[in-house]
Amino acid sequence: MLDVLRINLCSPLTLSFALGVFARLVRSELALPRDLYTGLSIYLLFALGLKGGVELSHSSLASISGPAFVTILLGCLTPVSAYLVLRRLGKFSIADSAGIAAHYGSVSAVTFIAAQQFTTSVGAPAEGFMPTLLTLLEIPGIQIALAIGAFQMSAAAKASGGDQANQPGRSVKEIMHELLTSRSMLLLVGGLVIGTAVGETGWKPVQPVFEGLFKGLLTIFLLEMGLAAGSRLGDLKQAGFFLLAFGIVMPILHGTLGAWLGSLAGLSVGGCTVLGTMAASASYIAAPPAVRMTLPEANPTFYLTAALAITFPFNLLVGIPIYYEISKRLCA
Amino acid sequence: MLDVLRINLCSPLTLSFALGVFARLVRSELALPRDLYTGLSIYLLFALGLKGGVELSHSSLASISGPAFVTILLGCLTPVSAYLVLRRLGKFSIADSAGIAAHYGSVSAVTFIAAQQFTTSVGAPAEGFMPTLLTLLEIPGIQIALAIGAFQMSAAAKASGGDQANQPGRSVKEIMHELLTSRSMLLLVGGLVIGTAVGETGWKPVQPVFEGLFKGLLTIFLLEMGLAAGSRLGDLKQAGFFLLAFGIVMPILHGTLGAWLGSLAGLSVGGCTVLGTMAASASYIAAPPAVRMTLPEANPTFYLTAALAITFPFNLLVGIPIYYEISKRLCA
Amino acid sequence: MLDVLRINLCSPLTLSFALGVFARLVRSELALPRDLYTGLSIYLLFALGLKGGVELSHSSLASISGPAFVTILLGCLTPVSAYLVLRRLGKFSIADSAGIAAHYGSVSAVTFIAAQQFTTSVGAPAEGFMPTLLTLLEIPGIQIALAIGAFQMSAAAKASGGDQANQPGRSVKEIMHELLTSRSMLLLVGGLVIGTAVGETGWKPVQPVFEGLFKGLLTIFLLEMGLAAGSRLGDLKQAGFFLLAFGIVMPILHGTLGAWLGSLAGLSVGGCTVLGTMAASASYIAAPPAVRMTLPEANPTFYLTAALAITFPFNLLVGIPIYYEISKRLCA
Amino acid sequence: MKTVPLCLLTVIAESVLKKRLIHDVREAGARGYTIIDAEGEGTRQRRVGEILGANIRLETIVSPEVAERLLNVISTEYFDRYAVIAYLSTVSVIRGEKYV
Amino acid sequence: MKTVPLCLLTVIAESVLKKRLIHDVREAGARGYTIIDAEGEGTRQRRVGEILGANIRLETIVSPEVAERLLNVISTEYFDRYAVIAYLSTVSVIRGEKYV
Amino acid sequence: MKTVPLCLLTVIAESVLKKRLIHDVREAGARGYTIIDAEGEGTRQRRVGEILGANIRLETIVSPEVAERLLNVISTEYFDRYAVIAYLSTVSVIRGEKYV
Ligand SMILES: Nc1ncnc2c1ncn2[C@@H]1O[C@H](COP(=O)(O)O)[C@@H](O)[C@H]1O
Ligand SMILES: Nc1ncnc2c1ncn2[C@@H]1O[C@H](COP(=O)(O)O)[C@@H](O)[C@H]1O
Ligand SMILES: Nc1ncnc2c1ncn2[C@@H]1O[C@H](COP(=O)(O)O)[C@@H](O)[C@H]1O
Ligand code: NA
Ligand code: NA
Ligand code: NA
16 A cells, blocks of 8 residues: 555656645746646547547447446436535535535546556556546536535525525526537547547557657646646635545545445446546536536635645545555455 | 548548537537647648658659649649639639639648648658648749739729729738748748758657657647638538539649649659649638738638638548549559 | 767757748748747756656766866856956946846756757767756856846945935845746756656656657757847847857857866766856846846846857857867866 | 727626626627736636636727616626626727727 | 826737738837737627637827827728727826827 | 726736736735736837747726825836836726725
């Protein structure tokens, strides 16, 4: 276990993230240009999809249906559990609880990638169709949490005889459209389809870019993630102790649940680790704008700090090795 | 033929373009940052030039003079044929006819690259000096079409006793300067010269970037091209049926002419295919700003839609294989 | 010597720089997007640090202490010599002398890289810890020159009974903070630390990006440097003959001093060449903003033109081979 | 040169609102708008370089009636819950008839 | 603080005109200008993200005479055939003498 | 719609001054500011695309007193030695009380 932790901590990925946090702590002017950040995230998502697609072209439908089912199940369970914990135990407002739950119901692509790299490096690579599961998990969690929020708030408004009716809410259709056609969705699913269609032959000539550069560019991306997380550290106090604990304990619970469901669905140790990590991770790309648009009453400091400055580094540093150890035991 | 078409359709390049179009059709917010687009086009042009230069350093002057001559001939013929068809058959205004003709007289670098990739993948690589021909074809077509437009418009103005004299036209010198020192010209020619000068030895250390990454980055660029073309699809109706037919038939005629002239000049099957594709393609990088500046009366919807949303995908999907089949017969 | 010069002149790096200058001379609109420039410089500095770090992990502390000492000595000597020459011989104002001296006391990372590439290509690679020396030389020179400027100016103000006291100077602490936490410092030192920590194992997966792409991306960066230098050429006349001579003679003196001190500290021929180049080079990334902020009275035309349009190309084209020849003799 | 005095309405808002603001501007009857990326700080929080994105600065030249309508929409829909600032000034527009 | 009232002329135009507008501004006698990249929509067509490029927003602080001269140039050369909007306002400029 | 007339102070300056200007704006008591990247040319020299960086355009809506204070700071600290231009206008701000 300690050895696994050391491998994880001493990788350029983790250390780049740490460098980014450090740069913010010493108030450096270091910043990645906005367009570089966007370009890198487009690259990472598309490459992820493409490579997943090429590997998917070797998988049978039968082998994927069980894992797909448990993934959708995870997408329905985790936002509810997160919401209940925040509202009941944490005494957060309806909007804040739903807003944070939307982040924990969805999934962080970078954490997913880190988990894939990790399982490969410890010699237990995950199934080739994992990126397919990623796309299945990305959206339902956000939707369910936002629906809970909207429903509860209008109930509360009615109870207090409020005039919430004049609030120009955004239609479910609009939100669904935005999520389904969002950048990450299109690139992931598009990459998957293209990768499956072209197979190994088509993949070869583009492999130097979409596979060869992957880890190096991810290292640069993590530098930026570190900068973003570092600039949130100052908000930790405002977020409070409960949110700090939530950002660490909830992932462990969701991670265990994910690994367990994965083992039931017959995934390998690597697959369980990655599915557990997906369940444990909190989105900070797809969820924030959706929540900001739909639940503006929710305080961004809470959900951004929890997802980005607590749960993301936690998963990156110690979470993934933990889910791996759990998966090893579950699959033994 | 069908097999060749399948190879062409199932490449990451074509499918990325399709993904971009699809993203626009479903009104996704996906967009490449402007600077990434500029950066990629700088890279592609420079890499094209460099590689062409390195290969040029193996070619003799004798072998290139014939092909160079027919290329310049193509640059003089195609804008005239395009103008006459548009003006006589299509009944377009002088400005619109000249504006569109400028695009079809010039050449699209990305279509050129796709043709090179295609000929390599079917085992009939083109001559090493093709990028040199590209630079020869880039400019004359635009110039001739603009000259026709200016000349015809002032004739028409005189005929109607108009006061076109007070129109502050841009001098030929200014336009030539802009075209000759344009980004694409400088990078292509500069790359050619540098590549020729450094030869294989100097090329080695930079090869991983300028050759290794080429297809992968082109794939990303085509995603953006798809987005641009997709956002033009809505204008197809406004462009009308004639322009749609023009955007498909004209390339076939120009492509056949190019392949035929190429075979006369002694090019290989691959060389004829690529030269045919160059003749068939329509510029959407160099031509649009030149036309916008010089012939503002021409409607951008016409020339952009024709070049980008009709002819570019047509060539990419079925044009190139057609020119290849034609070239095979011509060279047999 | 001539052969060495030819190798140097016929590399894609040098020729790309020349292409950039040429583009400006013909008033081309060619320009790298600002964010691409920033992105490339982030990449180059980080890659430099990482690779240096990996190689540092093989070096012993004993082998580095001598070179480190002479490097710091160089950082103290070169700004003083540059200041004295400019003030006494060149009759520049205090502010201008100090401002230019700050540039020549610091170091240009791109020139450093070019020297490393050069020594490798002539078969005399420098020691692995050179990037560590780079970070040692980056800052003291700027500081010392700025201190001289501030001190002399307040002395002059007192002498003339001036009211310089009300000038809201920036505290030393602030300037030091900015320099120590500057982008280049953080990326270089951060890269060094990460590279040392992860060693060969961690380096492998990111090597395709941080080593494979290095020369190619540097080629693109030098295109931009050429554009920047080219747009300064017009200022050469304003800079005057003295500055032109200074920008060529001073580097030779500093380069000889650096190579000599390097040989005293036991560096190899390659190491002496690179250390000499470092001493000879003038910063145009770290120094300009620091000088602009602290000595606004200094004319940017002088220091930018000298560093960028005179000394940088001089070192790139002929300086480095000269320092190599000198080093060969010193180490013989 | 003949000019027409018109209202220049400037809105600075967090960038997630971009699409909605464009929609509102069109709905209210404006003939056009111009948008620029911006960063800034206000009473709420910093909006620069964070994952949520920065600000946009939208300006639109409109008749006083359209300006009034737009301000109403903006203040009821966004003011309480989003980072938004809006201000009006009068400018002399060439070919101003086009924008009424 | 002493200020001088001067004309602030703002021109929003399609970006192919950038070089020519800068030339016109200098010719008309302005002492400086500031340019910002912009996107927008007007009565002609959308000018964002297309290959032709987006808009620029140029502002220049000038005397009323220079403003008048510039407006004349812009309206005869560009208004009919290019996507352009221009408007004037009066601002109080510090060290305003510099810009007359 | 009720609006409050306030001062809109616009400062265009070389971008090395960004941090210091933000500091000054806060010190002077402004409640917020908005910054946009710009390029331009003035009486000193071109500030675009050079290594030193381009310009920024800062705007802040403030009370007349704060504007006066800020102008004083800017003119004593920067005017002589840096490329800076600053101008004031009056705008009608919605929820203007917030910014005083
Ligand atoms: N006084 C002000 N002057 C100029 N811009 C402001 C001002 N106050 C706020 N802003 C801008 O409006 C955005 C939202 O402000 P707020 O709603 O106060 O958080 C900020 O990020 C700034 O870009
Ligand atoms: N009413 C308006 N308010 C603000 N900007 C406008 C307005 N109308 C047009 N524009 C800008 O001017 C450009 C050209 O407009 P047009 O000439 O009407 O197509 C547009 O792309 C917008 O950026
Ligand atoms: N008359 C003007 N109108 C608009 N912007 C100006 C003007 N003069 C100067 N500027 C801007 O202010 C910056 C500094 O000007 P200066 O201090 O005159 O060199 C320039 O780079 C321009 O962006
Ligand atoms: Na999750
Ligand atoms: Na053509
Ligand atoms: Na030096």
